[in-house]
Amino acid sequence: xxxxxxxxxxxxxILVNRFYDKVKADDTIGYIFExxxxxxxxxxxxxxxxxxxxxxxxTANYTGNPMIIHRQxxxxxxxxxxxxxxWLQLFHATVDENFDGDKAELAKQRATSIATVMxxxxxx
Numbered sequence: 001x002x003x004x005x006x007x008x009x010x011x012x013x014i015l016v017n018r019f020y021d022k023v024k025a026d027d028t029i030g031y032i033f034e035x036x037x038x039x040x041x042x043x044x045x046x047x048x049x050x051x052x053x054x055x056x057x058x059t060a061n062y063t064g065n066p067m068i069i070h071r072q073x074x075x076x077x078x079x080x081x082x083x084x085x086x087w088l089q090l091f092h093a094t095v096d097e098n099f100d101g102d103k104a105e106l107a108k109q110r111a112t113s114i115a116t117v118m119x120x121x122x123x124x
Contacts, residue, residue, distance in 0.1 A: 003100040005100065005103045005104055006056060006107060007103065011099065012049055014098060015095065016045060016052055017045065020044075020045065028082060029090075032077055036076065036077060037076075055107070056103055066114075066118070070118055074122050084118070087115060091111045092108050095111075
């Protein structure tokens with residue numbers, strides 16, 4: 001099957017859903033979402049659709065502050081470099097398995113930047 005680029009919200013939804021399917025099942029970070037925070041996926045996923053659509057297409061659909069939220073979460077979990085590394089591995093793998101093109105590359109670049117900045121600032 002020929003992969004296409006991320007070109008609309010529909011592809012963003014596919015990316016986010018497939019990524020979080022990996023996250024939920026992952027031994028390194030899945031428990032954070034499933035066991036500790038017991039994420040309400042019906043609420044969380046649409047927020048992530050808006051976030052990634054804004055990141056990739058500059059739609060301004062997302063208005064939250066992920067740094068504040070993750071700082072609060074860090075008080076409970078104490079995120080480690082391994083958590084960020086695994087999140088990034090899963091994200092990149094999901095993009096590579098499903099998409100090919102400029103926006104797919106941009107998604108991976110932005111994810112890397114987000115993880116790097118968050119990891120530095122979350123402990124500040």
